[in-house]
Amino acid sequence: MFQRKNYRKPGISLLLWFCCIGFARAQVPNDHIAHRRVLKTEEAVWSNTTGCTVQRSCVDESLTGKCVEYHNDQWFEFTPATSGNYFVNISGQTCRDTRGVQLVVLTGKPCEPATYNIISCTSLASQDDIFVLLQALQSRQTYLLNVDGYLNDQCRFKIEVSTKPNGIPAAVTPVIPAGNFVQNGNVTLHWALPDSISATGFRILRREASQFKAVENGRKAVARDSYGKLLKDYSFSDTLTKPGSYLYQVVAFGTTNEVPVLIKQEWRTLRNVANAPIWYQLPLEKYPNKAELAISITDAATGKILQRVVFRKQKNKPEQGRLLVNNWLAGGIKTIRVEIQERKKEKIISGSNFLVDLDK
The missing domain is CATH 2.60.40.10 (Immunoglobulins)
Known part of the structure; x- marks a missing residue:
């Protein structure tokens, strides 16, 4: 009689083994500085930061200030045949996040940070095709290139050292200002x-x-x-x-x-006009009940009239002094000027004029 054999479906341990194999293959050899990739002039090569780790003994963040924090770096080297200006072109970035890669170019002995001299440090915040200008490189001098995923971004990218630039100049992205709003788009x-x-x-x-x-x-x-x-x-x-x-x-x-x-x-x-209304409450407490009030609202920057209204103040109706400011904010208006006049028999008996910062 034939013996029945028990066949089992691949279990979790086998699936984990396959995952580990995939992860190991994702890690590029030049993750280790000893296996750094040698670049030739005008040679574009593909690489990626996925799975890379940092050799802490081979980097020193104090040399680059706030430019770089190492998370998943890898190494290249380049030795120009002739002295002159060169460009490091980084293109074709495909990343997990928006940030892209960052680049440090230096001289010195590999994995001896005490000998490092920083030539260039570039941190981006996008995946644009960019170039970094390296001026007056010396022939037969070896330069080390360190590429890291900005804030641990996982990126596939192409890198090239060339005598011609490709893309746009690399530049630090400025901080988004609190103001600088546009009106009507x-x-x-x-x-x-x-x-x-x-x-x-x-x-x-x-x-x-x-x-x-x-x-x-x-x-x-x-x-x-x-x-x-x-x-x-x-x-x-x-x-x-x-x-x-x-x-x-x-x-x-x-x-x-x-x-x-x-x-x-x-x-x-x-700005987006919020679904929930944004109100500003006019200070009308000092005016008596049934007082005739004429209110004028203008854009403090341009003098453009935004709203005019005349009404008699009514007791227990605070909504009389509420202004809906969503559209003004969306149009980039930061400050309004409020003019309140108290009138009696068409004569002005009191008034106030003041600025209101809508951003606060």
């Missing part, structure tokens, strides 16, 4: 072309704070007046249709041999 940017920059045009990029990458929102050509004199001042208008905070970047570009330059970075915010 209308945005106008102003900038000047510095005398030190040779350019033929400008790219205007826009990225909402939660988005991964910036998109080109328009272009402006460098212009001359009727006498052939180069114009210095430029502007660009845009309209925002969805609430959010938007980063605008203006990049000057020129011929093939000219390096793009970041001219301007500026946040603009379009």
Whole structure:
């Protein structure tokens, strides 16, 4: 007789084994500084920060200040054949979060932080294609490149050391200001072309704070007046249709041999009109019952009249002095001017005039 054999379905332990194999494969060899990847000029290679760990004895965060906190770094090295300027191009980022990667370039003996000299440190907050300019590199000098996921972001990316830039200049993203709201979604940017920059045009990029990458929102050509004199001042208008905070970047570009330059970075915010109403209560307590009140509300910044109303104060009706301010906030109005006049037989017998900060 044949013996019946018991076959079991793969259990949890087997599934965990497969997961571990997948994780191990995700970790790149150059996670370890001893296995750092050697880059050749104009050679673009793919890598990723997933599963990488930090060799704490090989890094020193005090050398880079607040620029970098190491979470999942990896190592490359580059030795230029000739002295000169080079660009580290990072492109094709696909990350778990918005933040992208950060880059440190240094000289020194591998895993001996006491010998390190920081050449460049770049922390981004997006997944844009960027380049970092490395000036006056020396031939036959080895440079170490450390790439880390910004705040432990898990990223796949392409890195290249080249004599030509690719993407936009790397720059620290400014903090979103408390103000700088736009009215009715209308945005106008102003900038000047510095005398030190040779350019033929400008790219205007826009990225909402939660988005991964910036998109080109328009272009402006460098212009001359009727006498052939180069114009210095430029502007660009845009309209925002969805609430959010938007980063605008203006990049000057020129011929093939000219390096793009970041001219301007500026946040603009379009507020969302909250579902719950936002009220401001006018101070009417000092006025007697049945007093005739004329109230005028204007935008303190522009003088535009927002609301006018005349009524007789009624006892136990505080809603008479309530102002709904949602739309004003959404339009970027920060401060209003309130003028209250008490009238009797069409004559003004008392009045007050004061400013109200809607942000507080």
